[in-house]
Amino acid sequence: MAKGSVQIVVERCKACGFCVEFCPTHVLALSSAFNAKGYHTPYMSHPEKCSGCDLCGMYCPDFAIFGFKEPAPAKEAEPLTKGEKDGNSAQDGVLAPGATEVLKEAQDAR
Amino acid sequence: MAETLVVPQNPVEQFLRMDRIPHIWCPGCGIGTSVNSFAHALIEAKVDLKNLAIVSGIGCTGRVAGYVNLDSFHTTHGRAIPFATGLKLANPKLNVVVYSGDGDLFAIGGNHLIHAARRNVDLKVVCINNLIYAMTGGQTAPTTPGSVVTSTNPYGTYDPAFNLPYLVEAAGAVYVARWTAFHVKQLARSMQEMFAKKGFSFIEVLSPCPTLYQRRNKMGDGLDTMKFYKQVSKVRNGAPTSEVGLTKSGEIVVGKFVDRERHDYGFLMHDTLAGALGDDYAETECCSCQ
Amino acid sequence: MHADPAGVLTGTHFLDGDHACCEGALAAGARFSSGYPITPSTEVVERFASRIPTVGGTFIQMEDELAASITLQGAVWAGAKAFTVTSGPGFSLMMEHIGYAAMTETPCVFVDVQRGGPSTGLPTLPAQADMMQVRWGSHGDYAVIALCPNSPQECFDLTITAFNMAEKYRCPVFVMLDEVVGHMTEKVVIPAAEEIEIQPRRYTKLPPKEFLAYKPDETLVPDMPPVGEGYNVHVTGLTHDERGYPDMRPGVQDKLVKRLVEKITKNVDDIVLYEQDQIEGADVVVVSYGITSRVAQRAIEMARNKGIKVGKFRLITAWPFPERQIAEIAAKTKALVVPELNLGQMVREVERAAAGKCAVRLVSHAGGSVHKPEDILQVIEEVTRG
Numbered sequence: 001m002a003k004g005s006v007q008i009v010v011e012r013c014k015a016c017g018f019c020v021e022f023c024p025t026h027v028l029a030l031s032s033a034f035n036a037k038g039y040h041t042p043y044m045s046h047p048e049k050c051s052g053c054d055l056c057g058m059y060c061p062d063f064a065i066f067g068f069k070e071p072a073p074a075k076e077a078e079p080l081t082k083g084e085k086d087g088n089s090a091q092d093g094v095l096a097p098g099a100t101e102v103l104k105e106a107q108d109a110r
Numbered sequence: 111m112a113e114t115l116v117v118p119q120n121p122v123e124q125f126l127r128m129d130r131i132p133h134i135w136c137p138g139c140g141i142g143t144s145v146n147s148f149a150h151a152l153i154e155a156k157v158d159l160k161n162l163a164i165v166s167g168i169g170c171t172g173r174v175a176g177y178v179n180l181d182s183f184h185t186t187h188g189r190a191i192p193f194a195t196g197l198k199l200a201n202p203k204l205n206v207v208v209y210s211g212d213g214d215l216f217a218i219g220g221n222h223l224i225h226a227a228r229r230n231v232d233l234k235v236v237c238i239n240n241l242i243y244a245m246t247g248g249q250t251a252p253t254t255p256g257s258v259v260t261s262t263n264p265y266g267t268y269d270p271a272f273n274l275p276y277l278v279e280a281a282g283a284v285y286v287a288r289w290t291a292f293h294v295k296q297l298a299r300s301m302q303e304m305f306a307k308k309g310f311s312f313i314e315v316l317s318p319c320p321t322l323y324q325r326r327n328k329m330g331d332g333l334d335t336m337k338f339y340k341q342v343s344k345v346r347n348g349a350p351t352s353e354v355g356l357t358k359s360g361e362i363v364v365g366k367f368v369d370r371e372r373h374d375y376g377f378l379m380h381d382t383l384a385g386a387l388g389d390d391y392a393e394t395e396c397c398s399c400q
Numbered sequence: 401m402h403a404d405p406a407g408v409l410t411g412t413h414f415l416d417g418d419h420a421c422c423e424g425a426l427a428a429g430a431r432f433s434s435g436y437p438i439t440p441s442t443e444v445v446e447r448f449a450s451r452i453p454t455v456g457g458t459f460i461q462m463e464d465e466l467a468a469s470i471t472l473q474g475a476v477w478a479g480a481k482a483f484t485v486t487s488g489p490g491f492s493l494m495m496e497h498i499g500y501a502a503m504t505e506t507p508c509v510f511v512d513v514q515r516g517g518p519s520t521g522l523p524t525l526p527a528q529a530d531m532m533q534v535r536w537g538s539h540g541d542y543a544v545i546a547l548c549p550n551s552p553q554e555c556f557d558l559t560i561t562a563f564n565m566a567e568k569y570r571c572p573v574f575v576m577l578d579e580v581v582g583h584m585t586e587k588v589v590i591p592a593a594e595e596i597e598i599q600p601r602r603y604t605k606l607p608p609k610e611f612l613a614y615k616p617d618e619t620l621v622p623d624m625p626p627v628g629e630g631y632n633v634h635v636t637g638l639t640h641d642e643r644g645y646p647d648m649r650p651g652v653q654d655k656l657v658k659r660l661v662e663k664i665t666k667n668v669d670d671i672v673l674y675e676q677d678q679i680e681g682a683d684v685v686v687v688s689y690g691i692t693s694r695v696a697q698r699a700i701e702m703a704r705n706k707g708i709k710v711g712k713f714r715l716i717t718a719w720p721f722p723e724r725q726i727a728e729i730a731a732k733t734k735a736l737v738v739p740e741l742n743l744g745q746m747v748r749e750v751e752r753a754a755a756g757k758c759a760v761r762l763v764s765h766a767g768g769s770v771h772k773p774e775d776i777l778q779v780i781e782e783v784t785r786g
Binding site: 007011012014015016017018021022039054055057058059060061062063066068070 | 143
């Protein structure tokens, strides 16, 4: 059981590669799928190695990924309500298998 | 009972104006990365966010003010520091951060920077140094090392570059550090220290500019630059700032270089006026009107 | 509301315009100034530096006018009423930040003690040659308010008016002295604090969640958010929407910039101040402002003694220009004579407002001294003869 996991906001990612490169346990890889802007977004290729350190989150210039220590519940996370304010929402089938994807509400979720 | 999914929130998002995300910065730009460190520093230092004000100038880094969910001021080119000085002196309860770029702070803003450091105005200055004027298309900055190609030096730069930590220390800053966008944890720690420091504090953060500086000089993309930072950076806390100048591809000395004590400007002013006027001195907590 | 007694030097004084202006600022509630020395304005901030520590507030001499003109705006947002003073060359340096104050709707006061120009010009001698610059000096479309005192007493009174108008209309307001008004010493009566009306800062009463920083009220002016109270204000010089967020779309630019101008032009009747005398039946009306109006007064008296029917119109507000008043006068008289210490600046506005209904004659003077009354009298006689 992994000590941590990540949340990825796929539509924000610009595939800079920082998270993939600097994850200390090499959890992430860029997937062959891509988001609406055409960027190959990361996914957890080795989720069992995730410690939830959130270095990926600290590196991400686009606030598109972050790590957390409590693992998510056993079942696959389902997308929350609607897509982001920019109107882009991930299409089914565009995401690589194993990607944990959260379509966040804007600030008023707080 | 159905199991509800509790989705944790990125701790950085509470500091962002989420209705303005996605931001305008390029893929592989380090400004957003530095904002993560800033957010984490705010959390760790338990900074009172109501009393935190952030002031930016003009440029890519200048856009930070627009994305953070604090009292934020996007001012004119080069003049974030005097604006911040006015904010701080008129309401000393405010914790004032200046978050701007190398061109904004050291070219057009250079004079204001050295005077604020001289005075030791209690400001926290974060300078994202991408070695170029990025927003306007990649012109030479006073930090651009030689010899590289920029849009205003198409045949190669020949201007000698500033050594920012050296300059700022000489002007009078009480806290001087340099990190790169690669050093996310150390940068957050430095920012945390800076919040607790009284006086003119300065952190230089080297950042990739993949679209302009790196691309024109065939230095790869943002990730290549981050790997370069990792490879050539040497942590030398306390290194003499005269020795930390940068070259195009040479060693990058990072660390905390200066951490000293000097009375800040507010103290000097109050001390002198109280001494001269005694009971006639109308010391105020802030200069506000009703 | 009434002035804070701490800043009011009640009594009868013998002060020059610069010093009276400083007292006006203090009486108006100014508690912050950032300045830079420049003749003939420096005495205003020198006095402020001396007075403010016992009143309660801050003065800082900045490293240049670029800094001075923006530091005061930081202080305004921190909650203070703030101002700076300068003259020609410094005024030119301040232009970018005047535009910033207009765009961000920062209430503040700039005092320009005009001197001979252009460039270094005549640092110790008068002119009135910044009158167009005060209106149009910064780039882009915006509107300002400019007041022209003609005595040390008016330097006191109009500086208070300037602060009040700045708070009411959330724009930069200018007090346009000249070196003679600034350095002439006359009786200045400063009343009791309870007799001085002050416009407080129009802070919003809405809570942060409901408040939109740049949503105007029916006077086209938005209420101001306090800083340091969780409103998470965003202030930018970029074209912005009602939240204050940058927005580049053409409709937004149109809406914002038109409002910045219209909040002044639509409120012109509230803003415009002037003094007029014997306009009815006048064959010629002398239109003047500042120190020139003192000389013009003498010329008018000399002309009236010669039996000429001369009216007087003195601009106290130069901007927004009193178009309606000048248009009405132009329709009723044969000529407008406009003496000013420049080669023709406000005369252009007079011509525009007169719209050809009567002759308009400039009595120019390149600056360095004031007109002789005879110079103005001569033109009055010429236009009535013709």
